[in-house]
Amino acid sequence: MALLELYTEYNRVWIPDAGHVWRSAEILRDFHLGDNVLDLLLEDGTENHYPVDPAKPQLPPLRNPDILVGENDLTALSYLHEPAVLHNLKVRFVESKIIYTYCGIILVAVNPYKQLHIYGDAIIHAYSGQNMGDMDPHIFAVAEEAYKQMARNHKNQSIIVSGESGAGKTVSARYAMRYFAVVSKSGSKTRVEDKVLASNPITEAIGNAKTTRNDNSSRFGKYTEIGFDRRYRIIGANMRTYLLEKSRVVFQADNERNYHIFYQMCSCAHLPEFKNLKLLSADEFAYTCMGGEITIEGVDDEKDMEETRRTFSLLGLMEDFQSDVFKVLAAVLHLGNLEIKNSGDGKSSVPPSDPHLAVFCELLGVSAEGLARWLCHRRIVLVAETVVKPVPKERAVNARDALAKQIYAHLFDCIINKINTALQVPGKQHAFIGVLDIYGFETFDINSFEQFCINYANEKLQQQFNLHVFKLEQEEYMKEDIPWTLIDFYDNQPVIDLIEAKMGILDLLDEECLFPQGTDRSWLQKLFKYLDANPLFEKPRLSNEAFVIQHFADKVEYQCRGFLEKNRDTLYEELVDILRVSEFSFVANFFQEEKQKPVTTKVVKVRPARPVVKPANKQQRASVGDKFCSSLSLLMETLNATTPHYVRCIKPNDEKLPFEYDSRRVVQQLRACGVLETIRISAQSYPSRWTYIEFYSRYSILMSHQEGDLSDKKQTCKNVLQRLIQDSNQYKFGRTKIFFRAGQVAYLEKLRLDRLRGACVTLQKHVRGWSKRRKFLRMREAAIILQQYIRGTKTIRKTVTAAALKQGWAALVIQRCWRGYRTRQIFHLVRVATVTIQSFTRGWIARKRYKKMVEEQKALILQKYARAWLARRRFQTMRRLVINVQLSFRVQQLRKKIEEQNKENRGLMERLSSLANSHSHTVDRLHGLEAQLEKSTNQKVSLEAREKKVKEDASQQITTQLQKEIDALKREKQNLEKKFDASSKEAKESFDHMKTNLQEEKEHEARFRNRVAENNIEIQRIDHEKEVETLKEGIKRLKEERVSLQRKIEEGDQVNADLQEQVIQLTKHVKIIPELRKDLNNLQNQRNNMDRKMKEQSEQARAKMNDITRQLLGGIVEENVLLGLTPDDSEKICEVEDLLAAFDGLQKATRILENHQREQKEGCETQVEGFKLKVDHLEKENSKLQNLFQEKSNVNENIRQELSRLSSENSVIPELKVQALELQRQKQDLEARVEEQSRELTDKTEEITNVLQKKIQEESSQRRHFEEKSEELEELKRELKGRVEELGEGNDHLKRQLQMESEAKSKLRRETSQLTADNMDFEEQLDQKDRLIKKLQKQMKSLETSQRAKQTSAPAIPKDFLGMLEYKREDESRLIQNIILDLKPKGVVVNMIPGLPAYILFMCVRHADYLNDEVKLKTLMNGVIGAVKKVITSHHKDFELLSFWLSNMYQLLNSLKQYSGEEEFLKQNTPRQNKHCLQNFDLSEHRQILSDLAIQIYHQFISIMEKTLSPAIVPGMLEHESLQGISSMKPTGFRKRSNSIYEDSETHTISSIVQQLSVFQSTMSQHGMEQRLIKQAVKQMFYQVGATTLNNIMLRKDMCSCRKGMQIRCNISYLEEWLKEKELQSSNAMDTLKPLSQAAWLLQVNKSTDEDAKEITGTCTELNPVQIVKILNSYTPIDDFEKRVTSSFVRKVQSLLQDRDGSTQLMLDSDYRFQVTFPFCPSAQALELLQVPSSLHLGFLSRI
Secondary structure, three states: OOHHHHOOOOOEEEEEEOOOEEEEEEEOOOOOOOOOEEEEEEOOOOEEEEEOOOOOOOOOOEOOOHHHOOOOEHHHOOOOOHHHHHHHHHHHHHHOOOOEEEEOOEEEEEOOOOOOOOOOHHHHHHHOOOOOOOOOOOHHHHHHHHHHHHHHHOOOEEEEEEEOOOOOHHHHHHHHHHHHHHHOOOOOOOOHHHHHHHHHHHHHHHHEEOOOOOOOEEOOEEEEEEEEOOOOOEEEEEEEEEOOOOHHHHOOOOOOOOEHHHHHHHHOOOOHHHHHHOOOOHHHOOOOOOOOOOOOOOOOHHHHHHHHHHHHHHOOOOHHHHHHHHHHHHHHHHHHOOOOEEEEOOEEEOOOOOHHHHHHHHHHOOOHHHHHHHHHEEEEEOOOOEEEEEOOHHHHHHHHHHHHHHHHHHHHHHHHHHHHHHHEOOOOOOEEEEEEEEEOOOOOOOEOHHHHHHHHHHHHHHHHHHHHHHHHHHHHHHHOOOOOOOOOOOOOHHHHHHHHOOOOHHHHHHHHHHOOOOOHHHHHHHHHHHOOOOOOEEOOOOOOOEEEEEOOOOEEEEEOOOHHHHHHOOOOHHHHHHHHOOOOHHHHHHHHHHHHOOOOOOOOOOOOOOOOOOOOOOOOOOOHHHHHHHHHHHHHHHHHOOEEEEEEEEOOOOOOOOOOOOHHHHHHHHHHHOHHHHHHHHHHOOOEEEEHHHHHHHHHHHOOHHHHOOOOHHHHHHHHHHHHOOOHHHEEEOOOEEEEOOOHHHHHHHHHHHHHHHHHHHHHHHHHHHHHHHHHHHHHHHHHHHHHHHHHHHHHHHHOOHHHHHHHHHHHHHHHHHHHHHHHHHHHHHHHHHHHHHHHHHHHHHHHHHHHHHHHHHHHHHHHHHHHHHHHHHHHHHHHHHHHHHHHHHHHHHHHHHHHHHHHHHHHHHHHHHHHHHHHHHHHHHHHHHHHHHHHHHHHHHHHHHHHHHHHHHHHHHHHHHHHHHHHHHHHHHHHHHHHHHHHHHHHHHHHHHHHHHHHHHHHHHHHHHHHHHHHHHHHHHHHHHHHHHHHHHHHHHHHHHHHHHHHHHHHHHOOOOHHHHHHHHHHHHHHHHHHHHHHHHHHHHHHHHHHHHHHHHHHHHHHHHHHHHHHHOOOOHHHHOOOOOHHHHHHOOOHHHHHHHHHHHHHHHHHHHHHHHHHHHHHHHHHHHHHHHHHHHHHHHHHHHHHHHHHHHHOHHHHHHHHHHHHHOOHHHHHHHHHHHHHHHHHHHHHHHHHHHHHHHHHHHHHHHHHHHHHHHHHHHHHHHHHHHHHHHHHHHHHHHHHHHHHHHHHHHHHHHHHHHHHHHHHHHHHHHHHHHHHHHHHHHHHHHHHHHHHHHHHHHHHHHHHHHHHOOOOOOOOOOOOEEOOHHHHHHHHHHHHHOOOOOOHHHHHOOOHHHHHHHHHHHHHHHOOOHHHHHHHHHHHHHHHHHHHHHOOOOHHHHHHHHHHHHHHHHHHHHOOOOHHHOOOOOHHHHHOOOOOOOOHHHHHHHHHHHHHHHHHHHHHHHHHHHHHHHHHHHHOOOOOOOOOOOOOOOOOOHHHOOOOOOOOOHHHHHHHHHHHHHHHHHOOOOHHHHHHHHHHHHHHHHHHHHHHHHOOHHHOOHHHHHHHHHHHHHHHHHHHHOOOHHHOOHHHHHHHHHHHHHHHOOOOOHHHHHHHHHHOOOOOHHHHHHHHHHOOOOOOOOOOOOHHHHHHHHHHOOOOOOOOOOOOOOOOOOOOOOOOOOOOOOHHHOOOOHHHOOOOOEEO
16 A cells, blocks of 8 residues: 555644654645645644655655553564654553563663663563563563573674663663673673672772763773683673773863762761861862862762772772872872962972872872973984973963873773773683673763764764674574565765765874974864865864764764874873882882883784874874774674674753653664664565464454355464455565565554444444334333323213213212222131141141140250260279279389388388397497496485585575565555555545536536526517418408409309409409519518518527637636537537536537427427418418309400409419418428537537546556556566576586486487498499399280281281381381382372371381380381482472372371370370370471471472462463453564574463362372461462463563453452362452452452542552553553553552552562461371382381
């Protein structure tokens, strides 16, 4: 199809734009050949008329369909041009946050300026072993491709990393080397890979600096060769550098810094190891503060210095070398601060007192005078003489700077050489991978010699790149058997010739440098003269100091100023001689090497494009340009000898903002780095390349039924293409792929979209027609019904009369009533029937339940008695057994005791005989002692006589003293009695006196109280009389009112006829009622006044009484005299005698008060009764009046109302009742007060009596105390006498005992010494006998077992096996060989009895334990463990064998636990199994060893399953289409490397995963593995499946689609069904697939609204925020109908996930292992029933 035919309506194109480089627009009308305008609609809605030349139409480039946007490979785009590349990179970088993109063989890396979670070890392992193109683009994929091709093709590889400053070259190279270090771990202990990675901080410190474009810009080129041995493990490394920017040491532009190492040293100047360097801060050195930038944001120079020193040490560069390096660097800084003064007449000088001069010379060990002289002078050698000429200040400063640059350059080379020697490891290098980190094409506002060399190197690299791309294209065409046509591509050989050929730019530059008077302008004039005819060389119009070169990327204008000086790089020989003789050997060697080894020597001979000029003398040595050409030629030779891999780093913006995309800056770099050239070469041929299967699955919708029915898919694709695209030149059929020209895939996508759109339109047409027809039919039906009703009503109105309507209505009513009656009757009948049925059924159920309960009760009773009988029988049997055991045990103990007693008796008899002998000796001794005793008795008698005399004298003295003391005590007693009598008489007299005083006071108080009471009674009587008179007056008034009311009623009776007059009279009565109320109010006021007066009088009386009592008692006890009305004052009593005197008077006063109160109560009660009678009389009269009113009320309704008002308003009587109630309340209050006063009086009297009784008791107790003391004195006297007598007797007795005890002790000591010696001898003899008995018992047991074994061989006697196997010690090796080493798990016998080897080994262990043979047991266990280890190590890849021995080790471990005798393992054993428990040895240590061995086997077992299953996980779970008819794969068209494709690879599906899992499960079950152990293994496998699948989703953008989510969930359901089929649901294996299922759900769910974001955050709990965002960014629509995830939605989800805690890793750890546990599971296998099969060749084993 012609390209012009694609410019149709709705297609989109790209038009140039000044701001965004390219801008998208939609075609409004179809374009036809001959039109001069293309009508476009821009994205902002404005129309644009794009001019077109009708003769030669240059139409704007077409835009790719949205389905192709965001491809992993730019060459997979249908339209290959600059705007398509730019837009694809922008979509991936900005929207999907993907920084890597393939462009054929190039990896385009866009610097994100942000730390990403895509470089962990888990991602390295994920890319390891993968083909390039299977995963998302990544630097690790390029590194893996290089490593794989090196290992497969045995050819050296190289990775070329290039780009602008700040594009991320250094970081990309660092990650590539890190990949090699992780993937190819070295086997040596030197850890070369760590050293290779450690070299990066050092090279960055001495070779990187901050520029305006990059904070860590590499100012040199670096080619690192990583060497590998034959096993492809890192064996060493070598580093080559190119074109170090020495000028940066002495000059930095604004906002730039010097090399990092200088600032790191200045930040550590305070450290003690840097004190001798005399460093200052960075802003005080001229070489570090020139650019104005001393620090970098986010960079800590001091910490970086620590890292640099640490890596120095890691590389083996010790402290001495480091101190030398820091000395040289400090000397360079001090040299920059060296001040050179102008002395006039073209002379200059250095002050000798300059401190920096002294420090520089001290650090480098050179002469200060010589340095100061030759910095300012120059030696000129003539023919006849040598002249020393002074130099002006400018040239002296240049000489100083040249010296600093030369020193730093030598130091840089020295450090690189040291690193290379440290990275060399003994061993032969088999191959290497080189990583080239080199500057990209540079163009600045001012371009100098450095930019010229950089662009020259890039021209050479671009030429090599073009040739390599051309070569790969040719190989691809030849492989697919497609005819090769020559592709025209840009060849930059003319530019290279312009630079390096004879009479080229570098040749003329070197020639001009030979002339001493040569200048930059003279060299420029030569360029204009010789190169003016070259079309690639131009002269600028506005400048005479510049020239322009047309490079492959762009035109660059170079300023010629400084070219000669930088190319010469001159350093005066005098300064070199000064440093050459330096005392500091480290610096002196720099220049010695230069003298011995000329620079022109090279390792590899390279034929240059021009002849080399021979140097005439020492000062005409090779120039910088010549050196650079030589090193570049060597580099190109190296690269040409390797297979290159390209990484192009792109800087997205100059502001270093994360994920910001500046299209203009990116386009400049794409043009400069060769990406667009690759696109152009690809576009000239067949850029889009799809496999037949991909084409068939994608475009099967365009096939007809006849084409789809063909079995040959390849032929089907050919037929379809030939039908759809008529021009056969637009595509080619290869062996495995279809090649399309540019635009053809877009055309096919358009046809596919049109077919889908047409299918959708037909579906919509039918659905809409069906819905419209359905709606129409409903409306038509409704209209017909409405018409029927309307017509019916009209006909009814015409035909039906009113009578007919009434008759019809009556008929309806009759029908309704009749039908209701019938239904009620039927309902009643049914209800009666149901009730009867329910009653019978309920009764039957109840009876049945009762019978069942009775039967159950009887059964329970029977069970109770039966169980009780069984329990009793069991108890009795158990008791008999226990008693028998106890009896046997006790008998044994008694026998032992009897034997022991017999032994003791024998020993005692022997001791008695010895004691009898000793007794005869003692009898003789006793006779001698008796004689001595007689002598001692005579002496004792004499002593006793003396003691008696002494005692009599002492007793007489003591008795005289005691009699004197007794007489003194009697005298004291008499005196005390006299004093007590006198005090008692005084107390009696004072008490009588107090009594008389109290009686007088009582009498006086009684008189006073009588007077007060009489006055109170008179006052009260007067008040009562007044109240009675007022009440009588009120009653009289009420009677008069009643008479007047009767008269008025009689008048009303007489005048019944005239109603008006009666109403008037009633109104008059109504007026009288308020007057009555007023009178009642007056009465109440009077009563209240009377009450107040009474209260005032009572208070006055009380006050008078208080005054009188104060006068009588002097104000001491006034409150008590007032009858205790104020209880708080009761504490004021001072003396008890006064209270006793006042007590009698108070009692009399209380009696008088009580009498008066009684009289008052009686008077009040009589008055209240009178009032009650009056009230009753008034109530009766009022009731009569009410009756009269009620009789007259029937006359008229108005009169009734008035009478009711009168009766309601007559409220005088209730008020009287209220008054009576108040009087009763007052009465009750008075009674309560009287009772309280009486209580208080009684309490006080009791207190007084108690106090008096206490005093009397104290006096009596004192008397008793005195009497007791006298009695005690007498008893003491008696005791003293008795003691004196006892002391005398005691002394005699003690003397006797002392003598007897001394004799007995001496005898006992002798006997005990003899007995202890005898006991020691007996104990030694007993120990020897016990040892002999134990030995004999062991021999007896062995003899018994051997006899039993012999007896069992007899056929006549029945055998009772004990579950043990006997073998001879010499047969142990045969046992281990046959049962472990030679045993194969596929045998029939082994499969019939799972765990048979474990049972056999345990039965042998039991026999060794039974024999109590510790040596045999240990050798057997050690042999078994060693043999199993040997088997699993020699067959570490045999799954069945590992499963078999894992099952047997687990069974052996369980058997050791089950028969260990420990209580926790005996609970489920049978009594027979409990008899088989181990008796003599504790094998807990061996159990632990077996457990460790089982864990080791389990891990090997799991690793084999993982290796077997892992190749099928990704194809089966992700790539296989389990849902037929739903294609979830989008053909990428990615052109993989030919070396990365494996043909005839096995295809895996989800069924293959399930089949493999079934094989694992059946093998484990066949070997009798415990079910819980199988569940753990299955859970581990499911985790492996989920983790591997999810990790691949994270690293494969093409797998992130809605349909792929459906496929994944379908595959998960297959795994779940497999678990149900195998009954393994309880293994929790599905929980390990939750992250994968949530990821699949996330691919399917809507991703547009806020509710969707909340649902995603709430559902995806197993995924961390990094994984969720990665899936959302990687989501790729398969069809145009799907929508991409917007960046705003992703930001919304990120904001909701901010508070979620969890891991920040993108990948799951696929190597994670769940902790394995071996649960105890006792075996029901009876050991005594096991027989050893003859197939095992274990005939030497015998059952016991």
